[in-house]
Amino acid sequence: MKLTALFNKPRWQSRNASERRDAVARDQTPELIAELARFAREDDDAQVRLAALQRLADPAMAQRMAHDDADAEVRKQARSLWLDLLAGRHAKAPSVAERLRLLRAQEDPELDEHVANRATEAPLRQAALARIDKPSLLLTRALEDPDPAIRLALVERIDDEKQLERLAERARKSDKAVSRRARERIEALRIASGQDAAVEQRARKLCEQIEQSLRVPSAATLEAELIAQWRAVEALAPASLRTRFATALELIAAARAPRPPAAASSAPAVAGGADTASAATVAAPAADSEASADDAAAADLSANLIAQARFAASLDEAQAAQRERQQHQRALLHDLQQAQRDCAQALDAGAAAQAHQAKARTDALREQIEGALPGALQQALAATQERYAELARWQHWADNQRRRQLCEDLEALPAAGLHPDAVAAKVRDAQREWQLLDKVEGGSARVGGLARRFHGACRAALEPARGYFRKRQELREGHAAQVAALLARIAALPTDATDPALVRTLRQASADALRDLDRIEPRERKGLAQSLKDALRTLDAQIARRDDAVAALKSGLIAQAQALAGELPRGAAASARDLQARWREAGNGKRARDQAQWQEFRSALDRVFGQLDAQRAERSQREDEARNQALALCAELEAIASTEAEPERGAVTRIETAWNALRVDDAGLRQRHAAAQARLRDRAHARERARRQARFLTWQERYRLCRNAETGTGDDARTQWPQVAASDIASIALTQRFEQALAGQSRAAEATDAHRDVMVELEALAGIDSPAEDQERRRARQVERLSARMGGRAPSDAAHELTGLLERWSGLAPAVPALDLRLDRALRAALDALP
Numbered sequence: 001m002k003l004t005a006l007f008n009k010p011r012w013q014s015r016n017a018s019e020r021r022d023a024v025a026r027d028q029t030p031e032l033i034a035e036l037a038r039f040a041r042e043d044d045d046a047q048v049r050l051a052a053l054q055r056l057a058d059p060a061m062a063q064r065m066a067h068d069d070a071d072a073e074v075r076k077q078a079r080s081l082w083l084d085l086l087a088g089r090h091a092k093a094p095s096v097a098e099r100l101r102l103l104r105a106q107e108d109p110e111l112d113e114h115v116a117n118r119a120t121e122a123p124l125r126q127a128a129l130a131r132i133d134k135p136s137l138l139l140t141r142a143l144e145d146p147d148p149a150i151r152l153a154l155v156e157r158i159d160d161e162k163q164l165e166r167l168a169e170r171a172r173k174s175d176k177a178v179s180r181r182a183r184e185r186i187e188a189l190r191i192a193s194g195q196d197a198a199v200e201q202r203a204r205k206l207c208e209q210i211e212q213s214l215r216v217p218s219a220a221t222l223e224a225e226l227i228a229q230w231r232a233v234e235a236l237a238p239a240s241l242r243t244r245f246a247t248a249l250e251l252i253a254a255a256r257a258p259r260p261p262a263a264a265s266s267a268p269a270v271a272g273g274a275d276t277a278s279a280a281t282v283a284a285p286a287a288d289s290e291a292s293a294d295d296a297a298a299a300d301l302s303a304n305l306i307a308q309a310r311f312a313a314s315l316d317e318a319q320a321a322q323r324e325r326q327q328h329q330r331a332l333l334h335d336l337q338q339a340q341r342d343c344a345q346a347l348d349a350g351a352a353a354q355a356h357q358a359k360a361r362t363d364a365l366r367e368q369i370e371g372a373l374p375g376a377l378q379q380a381l382a383a384t385q386e387r388y389a390e391l392a393r394w395q396h397w398a399d400n401q402r403r404r405q406l407c408e409d410l411e412a413l414p415a416a417g418l419h420p421d422a423v424a425a426k427v428r429d430a431q432r433e434w435q436l437l438d439k440v441e442g443g444s445a446r447v448g449g450l451a452r453r454f455h456g457a458c459r460a461a462l463e464p465a466r467g468y469f470r471k472r473q474e475l476r477e478g479h480a481a482q483v484a485a486l487l488a489r490i491a492a493l494p495t496d497a498t499d500p501a502l503v504r505t506l507r508q509a510s511a512d513a514l515r516d517l518d519r520i521e522p523r524e525r526k527g528l529a530q531s532l533k534d535a536l537r538t539l540d541a542q543i544a545r546r547d548d549a550v551a552a553l554k555s556g557l558i559a560q561a562q563a564l565a566g567e568l569p570r571g572a573a574a575s576a577r578d579l580q581a582r583w584r585e586a587g588n589g590k591r592a593r594d595q596a597q598w599q600e601f602r603s604a605l606d607r608v609f610g611q612l613d614a615q616r617a618e619r620s621q622r623e624d625e626a627r628n629q630a631l632a633l634c635a636e637l638e639a640i641a642s643t644e645a646e647p648e649r650g651a652v653t654r655i656e657t658a659w660n661a662l663r664v665d666d667a668g669l670r671q672r673h674a675a676a677q678a679r680l681r682d683r684a685h686a687r688e689r690a691r692r693q694a695r696f697l698t699w700q701e702r703y704r705l706c707r708n709a710e711t712g713t714g715d716d717a718r719t720q721w722p723q724v725a726a727s728d729i730a731s732i733a734l735t736q737r738f739e740q741a742l743a744g745q746s747r748a749a750e751a752t753d754a755h756r757d758v759m760v761e762l763e764a765l766a767g768i769d770s771p772a773e774d775q776e777r778r779r780a781r782q783v784e785r786l787s788a789r790m791g792g793r794a795p796s797d798a799a800h801e802l803t804g805l806l807e808r809w810s811g812l813a814p815a816v817p818a819l820d821l822r823l824d825r826a827l828r829a830a831l832d833a834l835p
Contacts, residue, residue, distance in 0.1 A: 017045035025051040037061065046071035053078055057092035059085045059102060083111060087118040096121050103127055113137060122147040129154065139163050142178060143170055155181045161189050191233060197327055203237035203245070206230050210248045223252070329370060336365040336373075340380050347387045359388050399437045403450045406430045410457035420465030427458050479519045483528055486513060490535045493542075500546055500587060507539040550589035554597045557583055561604035568611050576608045630664045634673050641679035646687060652680065692799065693831050698727040699806055700827060702734050709741035710814050711749075718742060729803055730810030737810070749816045757781060758809045759822055765801060766829035771822075802830055 011023035012032045023032065024039055039052035040061055046069075053065055054077070062085060065078035084090040086099050093099065100123065103115060115128035116137065129141060129150065135158065142154035155178055158164055168182035190198030210226050230245055237245075343358035362381070366373075373381070410430055413423055434454060490506055514532045517525045561579050564572060583601060588594055637655050640647045664670055701724050708717040721738060740746050760778040763770045764785075770778045809815075809823065 012039075017048060021045065021048045021051050024048055025055060040065065046074050050074050050077055054081065057081065057085060057090055059094060083114045083118075086111065086124075087115050088120040088124065089118055096124060099124055100127055116141060122150060126150055126153075135160060135163060139167055142167055143174070148175075148177065151175060151178050152181060155185060158182075158185070159189070161186055164189070191236075197324055199233050199236040200238055200241070201324075202233050203230070203241045206233070207241055207244045207248065210245060210252075332365055332369050333373075333377075336362060336369060337377060339365055340377070340384055343384050343388065344380075347384070347391055355388060355391055359384075400450060403434065403437065403454065406434060407450065407453045407457050410454070410461045413461040414464055420468035423461055423465050427461055430454075431458065473521075476519060476521050479516070480521065480524055480528065483513050483520070483532070486510065487531050487535055490539065493539075495542065500543070503539055503542050503546075507536065507543065510535050510539065544590075547589040547593070550587055551593055551597065553586045554583065554589070554594075554601065557586070558597060558601045558604065561601055561608070565604045565607040565611075568608065572608055573612055576605050579605065627666065627669070630659070630662050630666065630669050633659050633662070634669055634676065637673065637676040637680070641676045641683065644683070644687075646684075647680070689834070693834065695727050695729060696802065696806070696827070696831055698725055699729040699734075699810075700824075702727060702731075702738075703810065706734050706738045706741065707814070707820060709738055710746040711817075730807040733807070733810040737814070747813045749814045750812075751816045751819055752813070753777075754812055755809075755815050755819055758805055758812070759819060759826065761785070762802075762805050762809075762823070762826045762830060765798060765805065765833075766826045767833055768826060768829045798830075798834055802834070 010027070010029060010032070011019050012027060012029075012035070014020050014023070020043070024036065036052045036056050037058075040049050040056060043049050043052070049065070049069065049071070050073070053061060053074075059082060062078045062082040066075050066082050069075050069078060081090070085093050086102055087093075088096070088099065094102070103111070103124065104127065109132075112128045112131045113134070116125050116132060119125045119128065125141075125145065125147070129138070132138065138154050138157055142151050142158065145151050145154070155164075155167065158167065164182045164186045168179045168186065171179040171182065187198060187202065191202060206226055206229055210223070210230075227249075234242060234245075339358055339362040343355055343362055346355035346358050362384075366381075410427065413426060416423075418426070486506070486509055490510065493503070493506065510532050514529060514536070517529055517532075520528060557579055561576070564575055564579070569575075579601075633655050637652070637659075640651060640655075659673060664673070702721070705717045705721050705724065709721075717738075726735075737746065756774055756777055760770050760774050760781050764778060764782060806827075815823070
């Protein structure tokens, strides 16, 4: 090894942990990148392992280190990295499909909650939420998930009435669909549980709707739906409402019943045709008047019935409203007692957020309750209010501490050297947290100078980034100017442009510009997108016109080619080549039509050249017959030379005898025959060499299985060992070591002088360098080898010597991994060096 290489080792090979950690985190050498996984698994320093893991950002590695690493901080950071990778919050996160596969393969509630809260893709959040049954989390995601479909699906999974009430109230302004569906679920749950108030309210609403259809005709499907909904609550509805609904149905049926014939009972039948006609003529006015009277009577009856039904309904509604108001007040009083207990429990537990929520609910319920409260409840509310005021003061103090921390963090941003986008993101996060603190304190916080300090820190943090944002604005404006220039070029293009390449280039540029509109200010994108689409339509029209012209020209060439194929005059070959040149000059048109025309044109020319080929074939047939035998023999010899198996005995001799008898004069065939012979010789040599090396490769495979069993790194070593044929090299020693390893009796790995002696002899035999620490040992072994050779004690050949070294190595104790790596390298080199 050169001294320069010894003293100028790369930083990642340094013994200093801090220098090695810095190199692992920053250096870009390919050798280091290839070794990152090893650093993450094996380095002695925990920070080096962590730096390698963070740079790799491999999910499998992160998950394994989160469970198996010896250092608690590394396990914590690996766990955090694992969660961010699966949530898509890391720049090197795998694809959505891969993350879905990894998520479904885990049984980790914390991972499910993290992905449900933090994942950027809706399918990933949906898959995580499907595995979660935690009611509070389902409620939170039903309010906060960005995807409306996921929010509505989560409402269907909430079966607790109080949670649904909280969800409906909190989503009342932010998500009306969720709020409406939650209230529908509340009503359905109350009806299913048989609550009288809910059933009565639903029944009264159905009565009003069916009566509305009596006054204003509606579709039969709507009435059928109302009747079906009534059947679901009819058994539990009050008797007055059942009567009311039945009366409305009877009135609807009476109003839609067909009227009887007017003349049926107005006059008796009279015999004779003339008398009958006269009776009908006299009875017609009377029938009309009687029908009018019947209609009026029916209308009066309907009006009286409706009035009676409305009066009874109004009386029932007044009584029901009074009962409902009393029940509502009792329910509010019960809810107020529960809210007071919740607030007290939250205060006892020191849970500020729950205490705020319970206090707000207590105040809201108190405003809805009419009259005075029970004395015990008033005393409990007063005690809770006093404790809550104390908590609010402490929270205000704590919030101000957090506000000061936010100010300090923002004031440190200018010196942090972060990317401007990162600075802007941190400022936005701080502003959101500041607003949240104000919201938690109910808008009653008075921060005064802290607010001025905070807003000043925000401006100061953003000030260094303003240049970046101005530059980005300039780039966006520049890109917009490029698009405008492109549109101007397209507008200036003549309608009969003769340069198809220019037209297609402009079209490709327009399509690229349309895809890259995100590099332009959002407010300008819509107008530019429309302009680019219009330009694309214009260019497509020009391309279509030129394609039609090309197609017409090629149709003429096809006709000439077909005529040529039919006649085949003298000089047909030159005419066909001329047609091909003219076809190329015609240019390219529409791809599908071009291909169809080309097939037709080529078919005609193929017929021309086919006929010409037939003529030439007749002339050359006799010449080819003389070469067929030689070609067949040459091909047979090449087929034998191309196979790995040993040729049949006598096959090569027979071919050579026939070849020599032919006395081939063709230089190409002779060269081909010589090449096949050379390949035959090479393959024979390779087979012989493989037979000589087979025993060493078998030893290497058995040794690998033995080492896997000793180190416990190969779970299938026990099953693979019988499948590997026994080698004549150290078979007994390796078998003993393997059985000891399976029995748990293997010795610890060592790096003794005996190991190094064998290793330097093996490296010398292979002709490769030994490490610096073994150079002196190698020189000593070379002196001993020279002395043995001079004394006539040297091995007979290299294979015999290699066998002896491997037997010596097999009889030693297990070696350390570094020596095993050297063994593999030296054995490969020694096998390559064997003749």
